[in-house]
Amino acid sequence: MCHPSCVEYFFWEAFVVNTVNVALIGLGTIGTGVARILSEYADRITDAVGSRVVLAKVCDKDLSRERDITLPAEMLTDDFERILDDPSISIVIELIGGLEPARTMVLRSLQNGKNVITANKALLAQHGAELFDTAKKHGVTIAFEAAVCGGIPILGTLATSLQANRFQSIHAIVNGTSNFILSQMDEAGTNYQDAVNEARRLGFAEADPTMDVDGTDAVQKLAILARIAFGVRVDWKTIPRTGIEAIEAIDFRYARELGYKIKLLAVAASTATGLELHVSPTLVRETNPLARVDNAFNAVRVTGDCVGPVFFQGLGAGRMPTASAVLGDLIATVLGRTAITFKALELWEENRNGIAVKDPREVRGKSFLRMRAVDKPGVLHEISGVFGRHGISIASMIQHAGENRATGEHQEVKTPVSLILTTHDAREGDMRHAIDELERLDCVYGKIVRIGLLD
Amino acid sequence: MCHPSCVEYFFWEAFVVNTVNVALIGLGTIGTGVARILSEYADRITDAVGSRVVLAKVCDKDLSRERDITLPAEMLTDDFERILDDPSISIVIELIGGLEPARTMVLRSLQNGKNVITANKALLAQHGAELFDTAKKHGVTIAFEAAVCGGIPILGTLATSLQANRFQSIHAIVNGTSNFILSQMDEAGTNYQDAVNEARRLGFAEADPTMDVDGTDAVQKLAILARIAFGVRVDWKTIPRTGIEAIEAIDFRYARELGYKIKLLAVAASTATGLELHVSPTLVRETNPLARVDNAFNAVRVTGDCVGPVFFQGLGAGRMPTASAVLGDLIATVLGRTAITFKALELWEENRNGIAVKDPREVRGKSFLRMRAVDKPGVLHEISGVFGRHGISIASMIQHAGENRATGEHQEVKTPVSLILTTHDAREGDMRHAIDELERLDCVYGKIVRIGLLD
Numbered sequence: 001m002c003h004p005s006c007v008e009y010f011f012w013e014a015f016v017v018n019t020v021n022v023a024l025i026g027l028g029t030i031g032t033g034v035a036r037i038l039s040e041y042a043d044r045i046t047d048a049v050g051s052r053v054v055l056a057k058v059c060d061k062d063l064s065r066e067r068d069i070t071l072p073a074e075m076l077t078d079d080f081e082r083i084l085d086d087p088s089i090s091i092v093i094e095l096i097g098g099l100e101p102a103r104t105m106v107l108r109s110l111q112n113g114k115n116v117i118t119a120n121k122a123l124l125a126q127h128g129a130e131l132f133d134t135a136k137k138h139g140v141t142i143a144f145e146a147a148v149c150g151g152i153p154i155l156g157t158l159a160t161s162l163q164a165n166r167f168q169s170i171h172a173i174v175n176g177t178s179n180f181i182l183s184q185m186d187e188a189g190t191n192y193q194d195a196v197n198e199a200r201r202l203g204f205a206e207a208d209p210t211m212d213v214d215g216t217d218a219v220q221k222l223a224i225l226a227r228i229a230f231g232v233r234v235d236w237k238t239i240p241r242t243g244i245e246a247i248e249a250i251d252f253r254y255a256r257e258l259g260y261k262i263k264l265l266a267v268a269a270s271t272a273t274g275l276e277l278h279v280s281p282t283l284v285r286e287t288n289p290l291a292r293v294d295n296a297f298n299a300v301r302v303t304g305d306c307v308g309p310v311f312f313q314g315l316g317a318g319r320m321p322t323a324s325a326v327l328g329d330l331i332a333t334v335l336g337r338t339a340i341t342f343k344a345l346e347l348w349e350e351n352r353n354g355i356a357v358k359d360p361r362e363v364r365g366k367s368f369l370r371m372r373a374v375d376k377p378g379v380l381h382e383i384s385g386v387f388g389r390h391g392i393s394i395a396s397m398i399q400h401a402g403e404n405r406a407t408g409e410h411q412e413v414k415t416p417v418s419l420i421l422t423t424h425d426a427r428e429g430d431m432r433h434a435i436d437e438l439e440r441l442d443c444v445y446g447k448i449v450r451i452g453l454l455d
Numbered sequence: 456m457c458h459p460s461c462v463e464y465f466f467w468e469a470f471v472v473n474t475v476n477v478a479l480i481g482l483g484t485i486g487t488g489v490a491r492i493l494s495e496y497a498d499r500i501t502d503a504v505g506s507r508v509v510l511a512k513v514c515d516k517d518l519s520r521e522r523d524i525t526l527p528a529e530m531l532t533d534d535f536e537r538i539l540d541d542p543s544i545s546i547v548i549e550l551i552g553g554l555e556p557a558r559t560m561v562l563r564s565l566q567n568g569k570n571v572i573t574a575n576k577a578l579l580a581q582h583g584a585e586l587f588d589t590a591k592k593h594g595v596t597i598a599f600e601a602a603v604c605g606g607i608p609i610l611g612t613l614a615t616s617l618q619a620n621r622f623q624s625i626h627a628i629v630n631g632t633s634n635f636i637l638s639q640m641d642e643a644g645t646n647y648q649d650a651v652n653e654a655r656r657l658g659f660a661e662a663d664p665t666m667d668v669d670g671t672d673a674v675q676k677l678a679i680l681a682r683i684a685f686g687v688r689v690d691w692k693t694i695p696r697t698g699i700e701a702i703e704a705i706d707f708r709y710a711r712e713l714g715y716k717i718k719l720l721a722v723a724a725s726t727a728t729g730l731e732l733h734v735s736p737t738l739v740r741e742t743n744p745l746a747r748v749d750n751a752f753n754a755v756r757v758t759g760d761c762v763g764p765v766f767f768q769g770l771g772a773g774r775m776p777t778a779s780a781v782l783g784d785l786i787a788t789v790l791g792r793t794a795i796t797f798k799a800l801e802l803w804e805e806n807r808n809g810i811a812v813k814d815p816r817e818v819r820g821k822s823f824l825r826m827r828a829v830d831k832p833g834v835l836h837e838i839s840g841v842f843g844r845h846g847i848s849i850a851s852m853i854q855h856a857g858e859n860r861a862t863g864e865h866q867e868v869k870t871p872v873s874l875i876l877t878t879h880d881a882r883e884g885d886m887r888h889a890i891d892e893l894e895r896l897d898c899v900y901g902k903i904v905r906i907g908l909l910d
Contacts (some may be wrong), residue, residue, distance in 0.1 A: 050799065151761075153615075156612070157611070160787060160792065162779065163782075164779050164786060289768065304779060305775075307770070307779035307780075308773075308775070310607060311766075312766070314764065318763075321761065327618075328615065331618050335796075337796065
């Protein structure tokens with residue numbers, strides 16, 4: 001069936017179909033890693049996809065910055081329109097992070113018929129619905145393995161190999177900065193601020209690590225995990241979160257006495273009354289594999305109704321692990337696997353599996369509480385009365401006698417006692433009320449530190 | 456563009472395209488699990504693929520056996536030809552295990568244009584080349600996630616999400632029976648035979664567990680892992696393997712003293728001089744996540760040049776974990792993901808990445824050796840001389856003094872001493888010669904127990 005354009009067709013086959021042009025937005029740490037692999041290891045990408053994958057354009061707002069990669073001048077641009085206007089570019093890799101201009105760039109790429117690969121969890125958690133819907137409308141895809149747990153191929157696995165399961169729970173360490181800080185505090189016995197400084201010094205924390213240590217990063221990732229594993233679309237801002245800022249060195253000592261480690265866990269658990277979601281520092285039993293995930297590692301423990309528990313551990317951040325995920329997505333997008341999975345996941349649907357997110361106040365769980373209280377008769381009675389009134393049952397209590405400290409004036413001041421309680425399963429709403437009430441008592445000083453408890 | 460066959464076309468769309476007929480061969484433990492999920496949870500498969508996936512035929516040579524599932528009589532057959540002859544069946548799930556008739560059934564299914572899903576590692580390790588080639592020739596696919604590590608989605612992950620990496624090494628616990636036996640011996644201090652009996656009693660070992668404990672099962676799985684991760688086709692029979700039969704309770708005590716656990720490891724490691732492959736009991740440092748994989752769990756630690764180390768743990772066998780893998784493959788086959796991945800992997804090629812398997816004698820590694828020797832002057836000198844002549848350097852030595860046992864005749868008999876040695880890195884060929892020579896010495900009794908050593 002040869003026709004007049006036959007020669008042209010073969011030319012096109014050989015030189016266009018077999019070359020895939022890719023653009024990269026954001027030449028930061030990860031962008032440099034991706035650019036390097038695409039340049040230096042082009043052969044392995046070609047091997048994997050059977051096409052020549054070419055980095056055609058790299059867009060960054062600051063092209064003058066010193067970088068440990070040299071790219072041809074004609075590849076570089078600070079004008080995003082040059083990517084949009086280039087019809088030969090079929091895939092855009094967004095690695096600038098943050099909400100804007102990332103959102104606009106991704107939307108416009110999709111609207112221009114370009115497939116998108118992104119590592120931007122904030123963008124997906126905040127604007128996922130709009131982006132997935134736009135991709136669907138324009139017949140293109142968004143791949144985002146790198147957005148959650150960097151090098152651990154968790155999203156792809158939940159969405160493909162483990163797809164026959166109904167997932168029962170996910171317990172995950174998704175923030176490497178927090179995990180590094182907690183490991184430091186535990187191993188070196190340092191206080192919180194020293195551990196943060198050490199994490200900064202070693203490059204595991206940014207100058208301002210607020211979003212990492214206050215749980216924001218973790219709830220954004222949890223929202224994405226919940227979307228993939230449970231089919232729910234949830235506003236990440238509504239997921240209860242507690243950060244690690246209030247944890248002190250002493251908590252690790254108590255945890256050790258009780259046989260636990262302290263980890264910042266992102267939890268999604270399917271129950272008869274809905275999906276429980278939260279991020280909180282948690283005492284994890286030492287025998288649980290999650291307890292042994294130290295420093296900058298991430299880990300995910302998924303339980304499926306067929307497969308049982310499956311545990312994944314790997315580097316959650318950093319240039320090369322994240323680049324591995326981005327390039328895995330690139331290969332899958334070129335090969336067409338992403339198109340199949342993206343269509344099957346129906347991420348643009350409001351709620352795929354009919355699972356509702358549970359009212360956080362109704363979630364039940366065990367807690368570890370540490371408070372400072374006056375050391376005088378009747379205090380324990382008063383405190384335990386508050387728990388009793390809220391229907392919370394105390395499982396164990398440790399009271400450390402107050403030390404008598406000498407002051408400058410040679411007077412003895414009785415310091416408050418540290419009171420450590422663990423509770424049996426209690427309703428979250430009741431626990432919050434009890435803590436509020438306890439913090440208003442005259443005999444309790446300051447804020448109560450609360451850590452979840454996972455057996 | 457409606458034409459005369461338009462109505463027929465729509466009919467076909469609605470009733471043929473949207474129904475996928477599947478046949479199952481082998482209604483044993485796993486087959487029953489797969490049949491149950493396909494019957495009871497048909498909705499979740501339909502949700503995942505957007506087509507109705509129907510279990511159309513189930514073939515088993517013994518239909519009279521009692522099973523905890525009731526299937527319609529018209530679905531059941533003991534005649535494989537009825538599956539082959541049915542053009543509506545596009546996917547055959549082979550779960551009978553073993554080489555024949557599995558090989559013939561899979562080949563004929565492929566030749567008849569049917570896609571195959573199998574959990575049969577022996578078949579793939581032995582006849583993989585023939586099967587993959589046949590599939591390619593007939594434009595169909597073979598999916599086999601369930602063949603290695605049951606519920607752990609390791610093959611899919613290596614072949615997709617982590618594909619941007621050059622893999623550096625795989626260290627894996629792939630045989631649940633052996634791992635259960637080793638865990639039993641370690642925890643309960645039982646001897647090998649008691650642990651085997653306990654594993655049998657609890658259903659973790661078959662009546663004849665030879666293939667599990669002698670490393671056969673593990674090398675077959677290693678051959679498949681090496682095929683996917685390193686692109687090499689290797690005859691599994693040429694992979695050096697040592698089983699766990701010679702391990703004694705005392706080895707766990709020494710291991711503990713040194714800070715190690717004993718695991719049966721399958722190892723593939725890429726070196727400048729080729730790919731090292733072997734299965735052997737190994738002392739694994741307690742801080743290595745593999746050391747904490749107990750009982751029937753499987754685990755894989757993969758290191759990629761971009762992603763770094765990634766660790767996976769899950770149930771390696773059993774009805775539902777294996778069914779999870781089979782059904783994940785089924786979904787991927789129906790959706791078309793398997794076709795893409797199968798084509799990209801080029802498993803029919805002799806050697807995809809130009810990596811050669813290293814001569815096992817050239818592999819270097821550390822060893823732990825336990826031997827029984829006469830307790831008399833000069834013996835240590837004689838033994839260390841053998842190591843010296845073969846260029847093997849001893850790292851540490853423990854000699855436990857022989858106990859003086861009273862015999863029935865009130866004579867004292869001096870029992871041999873236990874001599875425990877660890878070596879520095881040594882060439883495998885040298886180590887084998889040294890052990891042969893040592894076992895021929897008059898002062899050494901019986902066989903030397905050798906365990907690898909992984910730091």
